[in-house]
Amino acid sequence: MRSAPAQDLRVGVVGAGQMGADHIQRITRAISGATVSAIVEPDAGRAEAAAAAAPGARPFASLDDALAADALDAVIIATPGQFHEPVLVPALEAGLPTLCEKPLTPDSASSLRILELEQKLSRPHIQLGFMRRFDDEYRTLRELIAGGEAGELLMLHGVHRNPSVPDSYTQSMLITDSVVHEFDVMPWLAGSPVRSVEVKYPRRNALAPERLREPILVLIELENGVLVDVEMNVSVRFGYQVGTEAVFQSGVARIGEPSGLQRWSDAAFSIAEHTTFKTRFARAYDAQVQAWVDAVRDGTLVAGPNAWDGYLVALACEAGVQALETRGPVPVAPATRPAFYA
Ligand SMILES: NC(=O)c1ccc[n+]([C@@H]2O[C@H](COP(=O)([O-])OP(=O)(O)OC[C@H]3O[C@@H](n4cnc5c(N)ncnc54)[C@H](O)[C@@H]3O)[C@@H](O)[C@H]2O)c1
Numbered sequence: 001m002r003s004a005p006a007q008d009l010r011v012g013v014v015g016a017g018q019m020g021a022d023h024i025q026r027i028t029r030a031i032s033g034a035t036v037s038a039i040v041e042p043d044a045g046r047a048e049a050a051a052a053a054a055p056g057a058r059p060f061a062s063l064d065d066a067l068a069a070d071a072l073d074a075v076i077i078a079t080p081g082q083f084h085e086p087v088l089v090p091a092l093e094a095g096l097p098t099l100c101e102k103p104l105t106p107d108s109a110s111s112l113r114i115l116e117l118e119q120k121l122s123r124p125h126i127q128l129g130f131m132r133r134f135d136d137e138y139r140t141l142r143e144l145i146a147g148g149e150a151g152e153l154l155m156l157h158g159v160h161r162n163p164s165v166p167d168s169y170t171q172s173m174l175i176t177d178s179v180v181h182e183f184d185v186m187p188w189l190a191g192s193p194v195r196s197v198e199v200k201y202p203r204r205n206a207l208a209p210e211r212l213r214e215p216i217l218v219l220i221e222l223e224n225g226v227l228v229d230v231e232m233n234v235s236v237r238f239g240y241q242v243g244t245e246a247v248f249q250s251g252v253a254r255i256g257e258p259s260g261l262q263r264w265s266d267a268a269f270s271i272a273e274h275t276t277f278k279t280r281f282a283r284a285y286d287a288q289v290q291a292w293v294d295a296v297r298d299g300t301l302v303a304g305p306n307a308w309d310g311y312l313v314a315l316a317c318e319a320g321v322q323a324l325e326t327r328g329p330v331p332v333a334p335a336t337r338p339a340f341y342a
């Protein structure tokens with residue numbers, strides 16, 4: 001990093017839309033050891049609203065301008081995925097510790113360019129925003145799998161259901177915007193990378209926007225033989241659900257069950273459900289950002305998924321997008337992991 005932060009870490013946020021604004025509020029309200037010092041956001045209204053939530057933060061037209069003004073020690077990138085690389089490059093060139101929202105970049109070729117640039121530094125500087133790794137239930141499930149007390153893990157069944165998606169959401173985004181999380185978290189849970197990806201189409205949901213053929217069932221084979229299936233379903237209307245069932249030799253474990261208000265009325269029992277990832281993963285986002293801030297302050301710089309993980313996910317997404325159009329499994333063949341990312 002450029003200079004050791006004397007007191008609070010000065011965080012710049014690039015992109016103050018849905019996630020960027022959320023991170024700005026989070027740092028101001030819930031994170032210790034950091035303040036938002038710079039906001040880069042081309043939309044004037046959003047920039048103003050974000051600045052109102054972060055007293056003392058200065059607006060800048062670009063990350064380069066914020067760097068020239070020595071206005072930040074570290075950066076969060078929350079622009080849309082296709083604009084990550086143009087921000088990651090100056091951030092790496094300046095040696096800035098970076099928390100980059102998913103995806104690292106939209107394809108594996110650009111991810112490899114980022115890996116090459118990062119390897120010019122003394123150590124990894126990029127942490128990726130795969131927040132599920134900071135969710136208590138996911139962490140507990142991972143420990144259970146690693147502990148082996150229920151025997152070997154055989155299968156993982158995932159559900160990923162959104163109530164609806166914006167007009168800008170396209171067919172390939174089922175993979176690149178949504179299943180992207182499973183491509184990170186399932187290998188992390190099972191301790192094994194993706195070998196191949198296949199997509200199956202069940203009956204189409206007539207409630208889906210006309211441009212989308214969904215839900216889809218994504219079959220992910222891991223190198224260790226564990227088979228993962230993910231129901232990706234984005235027009236369910238009733239709520240936001242993300243869950244996983246792990247099937248072991250002698251047991252089953254499940255996470256992501258509804259845990260909201262329980263209610264008995266009219267001879268029926270109900271549990272309040274989430275409607276957005278913002279509440280479902282609120283604690284995970286907080287834990288992710290706090291862990292990152294702590295790591296930057298103690299010089300570790302990265303406390304979660306790194307750019308290599310982002311590259312692996314980019315490769316799996318490429319296979320997944322191809323699998324949307326083809327029958328049968330599409331193989332995933334990563335480059336050799338450099339010792340830098342060991
Ligand atoms: N981890 C999660 O659960 C999660 C959830 C939603 C989004 N995301 C990720 O967060 C990122 C942002 O998504 P979003 O939903 O907040 O998008 P958004 O469209 O709501 O916000 C993006 C913002 O970036 C701004 N922007 C665009 N180009 C810019 C540039 N070059 N410099 C500075 N600002 C720029 C836009 O004006 C906009 O305000 C994406 O990478 C997305 O995949 C992650």
Ligand SMILES: O[C@H]1[C@H](O)[C@@H](O)[C@H](O)[C@@H](O)[C@H]1O
Pocket residue numbers: 162177178179181277
């Ligand atoms: O961009 C969002 C976000 O990444 C959520 O975490 C995911 O559950 C949604 O499917 C996706 O559309």
